[in-house]
Amino acid sequence: MTDNTPHLIESDGLSMHYLVGQRQVPVLRDVTLRIRAGTRVAIAGPSGSGKTSLLLLLSGLERPAAGRIRIDGIDLGGLDSDGLADLRRERIGIVFQSFHLLPSLSALDNAALPLQMSGASGARDMAADMLRRVGLGDRMHHRPSQLSGGEQQRVAIARALVHRPRLLLADEPTGNLDDQTAESVRELLFSLNRELGTTLVLVTHDMDFAARCDRVLRLHDGALHETPVTRQPETLDALPA
């Protein structure tokens, strides 16, 4: 990967607010962002600074009040809600802090769900392959209640990656896990980034986790600042812009 690697995410002048009654509460202001394909980027910042809101914009689950977002060259502003759903189905995986698994389905059926919903053939085989990659080859037929928190988060990661998206957005993916389990999920996310080339954008309060990414972006009062990473990046020839 070099400075010539294309940008997977390009955003310019993003602003966003929530409406509380009649009042507009600003959340993001003039956020401009470039993230190169295949890199690992952490978004840090105090509680309420807009981290989750930024992920919602990048996934097309919310729309900005102003500004532009391109994912993999596609302008999100030009897509209607079906188009945004297609974009997510094809190119984006999302992992939340709470795992959002369907309790009545096995790990295999949970992981296969996005592919089954889009009518893809071989959904269960692809889900089984992804569950093996996340170390759950022997837990495929367990329901979420029969799995540990770390295992449930692995199922959620397998589900987010089963369609081989170019971009994985993860919102506090280790926030609900004990230290040891959190470390295994961090390792897993980094190894999948290396193996599959998936661009990883993660929101985290954990600065050790953030420091192991290629870049750390910090949100403060809705504005974005880059924090230099002091270590040598593991996967890049040069730090991406």
Ligand SMILES: Nc1ncnc2c1ncn2[C@@H]1O[C@H](COP(=O)(O)OP(=O)(O)OP(=O)(O)O)[C@@H](O)[C@H]1O
């Ligand atoms: N649906 C909503 N309606 C109104 N205000 C909202 C809504 N969602 C979030 N907010 C407000 O927007 C601001 C940013 O929220 P956001 O969840 O993006 O922050 P965050 O940095 O992810 O916080 P945390 O680290 O606590 O998860 C907060 O002040 C929050 O109260």
